[in-house]
Amino acid sequence: MTYLSKSPWLLHYNASSCNGCDIEILACLTPMYDVERFGILNTGNPKHADIFVVTGSINEENKDVLVNLYEQIPDPKVVVAIGICASSGGVFRECYNVLGGIDKLIPVDVYVPGCAARPESIIDGIVKSLGILEEKRNAMVSGVPGESEMNNGVREAGTE
């Protein structure tokens, strides 16, 4: 059991979300759901984060930012796409400015669909990601190269 799964700090980034999913994420921090019970903290700093929680789809404005933030998170890290827009573009998928879900740019580990995703699903998704985080940590310890060293960890927009 690594410490990572007991103290996951997340970085919450809103790519182009309507804020619906964001409100639900913040609701998780409130006394009603209280994810701090699991040691989860919402840190605004990628360098301190383990879980990259993204809402909203990518467009020209935020694609660089998304990749930039992803690269700044030290290994081991997981990406959780919250809401259907982050997963695949959602209802805005066909718009001319939307490039798609975030998995067009960065490797996603957990998808939490919904519009807006409910806090229970979000918490469920994050807890799932903890398991993946542990696997990555163990892989890191045993010498498998981390995300950041493979393909620079990112993919070109446009690949499927």
Place this chain on the structure above:
Amino acid sequence: MSNGILEGFWLDLVFFLILFPFIAAIVLLLIKADNVRSAVVGVSALLIAAVSVWLLVAYATSGTVFFPVSPEPLGELMFLIGMGIAVFILYMGFRYKNYIAIALTLIQSAMLVYFEFGISHGAAPENNFFVDQFSIIMALIIGIIGSLICVYAVSYMKDFHHHHPELKDRRRTFFFIMFVFLAAMFGLVFANNLGWLFFFWEVTTLSSFLLIGYTGTDEAIKNSFLALNMNLLGGLAFAGALIWLALTGGGMELDKLIATGGIIALVPAVLISFAGITKAAQFPFSSWLVGAMIAPTPVSALLHSSTMVKAGVYVMVRFAPVLQGTTPGYMIALVGGFTFLLASAIAISQSNAKKVLAYSTIANLGLIVACAGIGTYEAIWAAILLIIFHAVSKSLLFLCVGTVEHQVGSRDIEDMNGLITRMPKVAVMMLIGMAGMFLAPFGMLISKWAAIRAFIDAPFGVIFVIILAFGSALTVFFWAKWMGRLISVPPPVENAERRVSRTEWLVLSFLAGLVVLATVLFPLISSYLVEPWLFAIYGQVTRLAQENVAIMLIMLFLLMVLPVSMLHYRKNQRQLKPYMGGMTTTSRMHFTGAIGIDREVTLGNYYLENYFGEHKLSKIGVPLCIILLAIMFAGVAVAGLVH
């Protein structure tokens, strides 16, 4: 009275130290060729430094040694030269239409003529020169640090005129005055005859005047007269002290006067301390030192931080036993204390590196003045330590700033951003100098610590402890933010260190080593030099407890050893860009802003002008200290008239 080691004053090291720099000065006045000048300066500097150390070895355990030198003909010679200086200043005053200088010189000359011809022929002071541990310490500072600065100046002035071809190359005069100044300083610290001390004092005033105005620009001339006038004002007070001594039969000899004590000693003590206050640029006389920063850097390093201004506090420390416990003493101490507080605050708002150093100097001198005014044995111990450590660190800082200015082209702290990558060795030495000014376990911090302990035990000392608590918090701020500018690692730039000359490297490294060495050796300095001297005067000594010395040495050791860990951290760790909200940054700190405009990030220090601005705080400091000085004079005048 015991004679000098080498049988008689005229063969003694002390006389050599006073005379030799003067001879070197004359030689330098005549030399035109650069390399010959470098050689002469180098050899002279080496000799002076070596003899200063020899002096230490010869006299360290001798206690106080007096030299019975006949007052004639030296006394008359000094009077004549003094009058010559007065005439020269009158000429300069007329030439530049500075009437204050003319007025002050005329008054002072009148006083001196009255003194010399009217009243001084009763006393026949015998022991006109002396050596004691305090003189040795001052001689070491003048001899070692002063010589190093002169060596540095050779290379610096060459660069200086290269950068400023429009200025007249008067280097012969420059070095002449620098070495005359050294001679005068030696004379000052070895003089037991107050009249002779005054002569050397005025020579230093003259040197400062000429060196500040070296470049000949309007601003330089203006500032040189400002310095001259304030120092002349102090000189008037000094002359007044001499007249008092002649009229009351107190005698010219410093040691006898201090032993006499009482009102006879207090009046001259106060008057000469006033002269010291002007020379040490305390409020309300601080503006001359700040203005003197216009002079070339070696001048600032030598005169205006490590040596001449120390002459001001030197006489005050000498008179400390007389000032102890008196009201004027406390007034002087308060002037020093408030100067420390206000000057430290003003330093926060300055971005010109030399002005920061100037205000820091004024502040630390204020602390020494406060210790001298309090005058207990603990305070004087702290004062001497402050003198030593400040001289070493501050001269290093000034010389580093000079080097940086020549290579980078600016004196502004904001332009020193990332100096650790552009000029790594100079930056490290600057960091050592700065650490020496405010960080444990280095010297200045030890001295401040000693000052706190001294103030607590002194009557009414609590006021000064409070001032020191606030003041030292202020100093942390401006030194640490300057350090921050130096060590930040910006995008890679060209290394600007290659063109620094070898002599400058030599001097800077030596001084940096001296900062560390002084800290390591200070227990020895204290036991062998300072404590015996204190014991001779006060019958009591104080020192730092052994455990504390041990802890400080451990800290120093750690500071030397921990940087080795940098080698470990060089291993390839993945390097990230700084966080800027996710906006892509290139390595040159550019990012794409709104509407796609390329923008660059610039970072600057806080200067907090609203709170710590120069004008704002001077408006408090000047009136406050004028009031304090007025109280001091009133008190002493009443007592003196009653006598």
Place this chain on the structure above:
Amino acid sequence: MYNTPSDHVCRGRRCGVGALMSIIYALLFLLLAPVAGGLIAGIDRRITARMQGRVGPPILQPFYDVGKLFEKEKVVVTNSQNFYVLCYLVFIALSGAMFFGGGDLLLVIFAFTLAHVFLVLGAYASNSPYSHVGAERELIQLMACEPIIILAAVGMYMVTKSFYVADIAATKIPLIVFIPGLFAGFVYILTMKLRKSPFDLSTSHHAHQELVKGVTTEFSGSTLGSIEIAHWYEAIFLLGFVYLFFSWSPVIAVIAIIIIYVFEILIDNTFARVKWPLALKSSWLVTAVLGILNLAVLYIIGGFLK
């Protein structure tokens, strides 16, 4: 050789066996303080959560946090920043060890200043906007805190006639009765030192953000873990300082520490962060008024008692 004023006389535990005890206490501090500090941090978060109507993390959470940080990849913005943080940790530990070893209180305070300057330098080194402003604010905080801490030490000296922590801790004089003003001033800046609202200007703990993470923005992984451990050491030192005010009765002292710490948590949860000019000015005002008054009274009493 000369008459030195009692520095070399056996003071409290200053000689022979005393030195050994000092070293033992110092070592105990070095080993146990992180544990105690972490537990206190965990309890802090629990109480905070309860005050906010939540459940809160387990008490051992801070240890999990630090453990996790050491499991992360080693990344830097610039190589030198790790050196500065290492120095920060070493000197915080050393200063705390000196304190608990019974050393000179003024030297302890100055050693802590040295440590904090290293943290500030580490923040400056990365040349990043957020950590730069965080560093400036950290220096302002240092400037705000230092006077009252020095004056508190001076006040303790005036009552117990010694700067040695060993002596102050062993005194039978109820210090709090003599220096209540200095104590109040110290508690005022304790909020700043513990990085709690309203004075968590340069960096803050838990999930608060200020300038992203201010001073600690560009640190991650093991470096950040080191800073956290240093913060625990410092917290233990600060509580130890509070203890000194009540040292004549250890029981009351411990109760006082608990009350003060819970009080700090309450303040943290009640007040919003203030701007730095207010933080600086109010600290200095409190220091000036309470400090000067207290010391003046002490001085006068001391004069009467002589």
